[in-house]
Amino acid sequence: MLLGFVRDRMTLFWAVLFPLMFLVLFGDLLTNDGAPKLEVAQVGDVAALDDMAPDAREALEQSIEITPATDEAKALREVRDGDLAAVITEEGDRLVVHYSQADQVTAARVRGTFQGIVDSANLAAAGGTPAFTLETQQVEDESLEPIQYVTPGLLGWAIAMSATFGAAVNLVSWRQSGLLRRLRLAPIRTSSVVLARVGVSVLVALGQTAIFLGLAVGAFGLVLSGSWPLVIPLVLAGTLAFLSIGLLAGSISKTEEGAVGLANFIVLPMAFLSGSFFSLEGAPDWLQAISRLLPLRHLNEAMLDVMVRGQGVEAIWAPMAILLGFAAVCSLIASRVFRWDA
Template structure:
């Protein structure tokens, strides 16, 4: 069958192309290994604090409260107040704490506003607690905190879906764009057009190979994350496969559009990079976008990779089911349809 022969030839061509294998599989895996090794089992970093002399609010703190405090602060007792303050100016310490009569004086730097806010909020809470303890007044309210995720949840579970989405986008976009330009430049497209092979078979073979590569990428990513970094999948994680397939179709169509526009392989690579790399940053593939401004969040929601990443995060990490995949699938398929129609209008058999 022409379809089977074309699919086999395209797949073997993919496996023999070392550069394509590197960019589609090995390069994203390097990021998974890097992020997994650096971020696994790490939360927010501790703040380095210097305590000068005795500070009653800290030294007389109940043991459970002190233990909770030391999860976010690294407190070291020092005697040289001036030297410690200089370390704060130099950025080597976050703050210096000194007791001055009935005042708790905290010297900090505003250079790192996030750390400064954490320091201020922490010591404001310490002072409030100390004041309550001195007055002997029972607090009206108490705080109870409970983590919404499983206690064993690790950072790798947030890293894997985003990097996998980026890998899928890279492979599908680059593969389609570069192959289309290469086939046109070498005259292979013209020969396929003149050969007794239906155009539908050529298209289906290209789609089938891209979907097969995406499934292979998914297996490698999940296998490495589970085996090497302790990724724990929720019960609905197989739904991620459906999202991977629809995401591949979306980015395959974007690659076909790029390949239809460009005349050289270098141009196709540049255009694919211009599309995929900024999209990865704006879609949360490398870091979360929770603190991004509203206008940036709005732009992010217009990108197909954002919906692929969010959908895989929902079913792989957050334990959601079918309700979490319908909207991302519809958006990704919509992108695939629109980009395919535009690519078909711009498509040329000859250079």
């Protein structure tokens, strides 16, 4: 029995190597101390920052990059768009911190950091009344629930799972049952078969999106921005990208079990590395670099931009180009390794 287990490469991979891969991934995430600097804009004079002792200022700049700004409205837009972590202003004795709740890890770091700055400034007042108070203001509607920021990533993951698994498993199943061979001999063009499969995947993805958003709005208080319909072209482009990955996995795999395993190997790590389940803020640079190469990260971020941040068409052009380019490359490779017969 033990010898049979060792000889079964697929079982060995899923039982030992796949869990070890996640151990390495999470081990590096959880032990990484080099969180990236918070990019903050300072509008006007802020005494709590300007009057800091040189050594305290130097220590602060290890974790925050402070840039002077003159246009507060523009800086606040950059916070909404995710380009800045916060905007800092001073109103009398109040230090006002404007931040975005879209990335909850960054939001917590911003609030904690500036609470520490205010506490240090008040401690330096040496027994007098507190010199400053901290006021935090999120740039989005404060009535919004955490579901706003969770939904885009989970929807992206659901689309990736459905398109990849559906294409991979169906392709292998059709090959093993001889259906592909019969379709090849039938008086219909191959392009018609492919387009039919693409149409089914697109309809399933649109149905997923409707159910997902309907449940989130009706049961969990999701509030969609005015530009939320831009999710539809993103879903279409994302479906094509992951359908092509599924076709590639199905073209390579010889059995349904192998297709499922390969699809799992691709989609599950990608979901973690693309921020579908938690923010990658604070992840090491090498992991961030890998994440930016993955189509799911671009899909997730674009849906967050249009569903939560209220950005317009300009927010989806680049992600859609990346997704469609990914679909074209994977489809080309799949066409080269595709087999009609088992």
